[in-house]
Amino acid sequence: MKALILKSFGGPEAFELSEVPKPVPQTGQVLVRVHATSINPLDYQVRRGDYPDLVPLPAITGHDVSGVVEAVGPGVTSFLPGDEVWYTPQIFDGPGSYAEYHVAAESIIGKKPPLLSHLEAASLTLVGGTVWEALVVRAGLRVGESILVHGGAGGVGHVAIQVAKAMGARVFTTVREANFEFARSLGADVVIDYGKEDYVDAILRETDGHGVDVVFDTIGGNTLSRSPDALAQLGRVVSIVDIAQPQNLVEAWGKNASYHFVFTRQNRGKLDELSALIARGQLRPHVGAVYSLADIPAAHALLETPNNGLRGKIAIAVEPSLVS
Numbered sequence: 001m002k003a004l005i006l007k008s009f010g011g012p013e014a015f016e017l018s019e020v021p022k023p024v025p026q027t028g029q030v031l032v033r034v035h036a037t038s039i040n041p042l043d044y045q046v047r048r049g050d051y052p053d054l055v056p057l058p059a060i061t062g063h064d065v066s067g068v069v070e071a072v073g074p075g076v077t078s079f080l081p082g083d084e085v086w087y088t089p090q091i092f093d094g095p096g097s098y099a100e101y102h103v104a105a106e107s108i109i110g111k112k113p114p115l116l117s118h119l120e121a122a123s124l125t126l127v128g129g130t131v132w133e134a135l136v137v138r139a140g141l142r143v144g145e146s147i148l149v150h151g152g153a154g155g156v157g158h159v160a161i162q163v164a165k166a167m168g169a170r171v172f173t174t175v176r177e178a179n180f181e182f183a184r185s186l187g188a189d190v191v192i193d194y195g196k197e198d199y200v201d202a203i204l205r206e207t208d209g210h211g212v213d214v215v216f217d218t219i220g221g222n223t224l225s226r227s228p229d230a231l232a233q234l235g236r237v238v239s240i241v242d243i244a245q246p247q248n249l250v251e252a253w254g255k256n257a258s259y260h261f262v263f264t265r266q267n268r269g270k271l272d273e274l275s276a277l278i279a280r281g282q283l284r285p286h287v288g289a290v291y292s293l294a295d296i297p298a299a300h301a302l303l304e305t306p307n308n309g310l311r312g313k314i315a316i317a318v319e320p321s322l323v324s
Contacts, residue, residue: 009049025222062097110271286312
């Protein structure tokens with residue numbers, strides 16, 4: 001099978017398209033023909049060498065799968081060949097999804113929502129699971145509460161807006177003015193142009209000085225350290241960004257705020273919850289660009305480019321017929 005191999009840590013040129021043996025499912029495992037995957041910031045962080053001790057080289061990376069079951073190993077009871085499935089491979093534990101076939105444990109695989117194409121489904125597994133973990137499991141967002149979603153037009157942010165709205169929250173988000181209508185179409189109640197207005201000032205104005213109950217941080221750095229300024233008393237901050245530098249979070253102390261840092265954990269249950277939202281018309285991923293397996297290096301370069309103008313996710317059509 002064809003696979004994109006990471007030979008060394010570095011830039012997008014570090015990948016090489018190669019022929020490698022097709023994996024064989026073992027007990028409790030499923031062999032999936034990958035139709036689509038997608039690109040996440042975690043993908044280029046791995047590629048450039050941010051986690052060298054966790055990724056032995058050469059490696060097949062990639063963190064989303066939408067495809068069709070090709071074969072099942074002994075003991076598998078939930079799937080049959082021909083089933084359409086979606087999942088996030090075990091992160092830092094075995095080969096990823098930049099390949100024509102992938103093997104995974106039955107326990108982390110879900111049935112692909114029939115309303116989604118493979119490109120859409122592959123665009124949602126990692127970010128959707130992350131958003132569910134952040135807003136539902138950690139923040140415990142409740143009906144009638146308010147939330148600020150940073151980066152509402154991005155791959156994670158545009159899903160967070162929809163999930164928060166489905167939970168009955170009032171949603172604030174930061175985007176560029178060009179993405180106002182896009183953010184509103186996702187369900188955002190208040191959109192803030194972060195290039196023209198300080199988001200803390202805007203939040204305090206819109207909430208009569210009260211602040212929001214939850215901040216969902218997808219950016220880190222100054223955004224993480226300033227988030228308490230936009231919080232209500234006893235508010236919660238959930239961040240999906242690793243902290244490379246020490247942060248001064250003393251302002252959070254005065255608000256009795258709580259902080260949660262999320263690194264998503266795979267399980268079928270979160271995929272099933274997302275499927276229920278999709279079936280009710282409350283969630284749909286937005287695919288902003290599509291590349292082929294061989295063009296993943298170009299997709300990495302685009303995602304790493306600041307202010308690249310992308311909305312939603314970059315999907316990868318591993319099955320050639322999906323490339324338009």
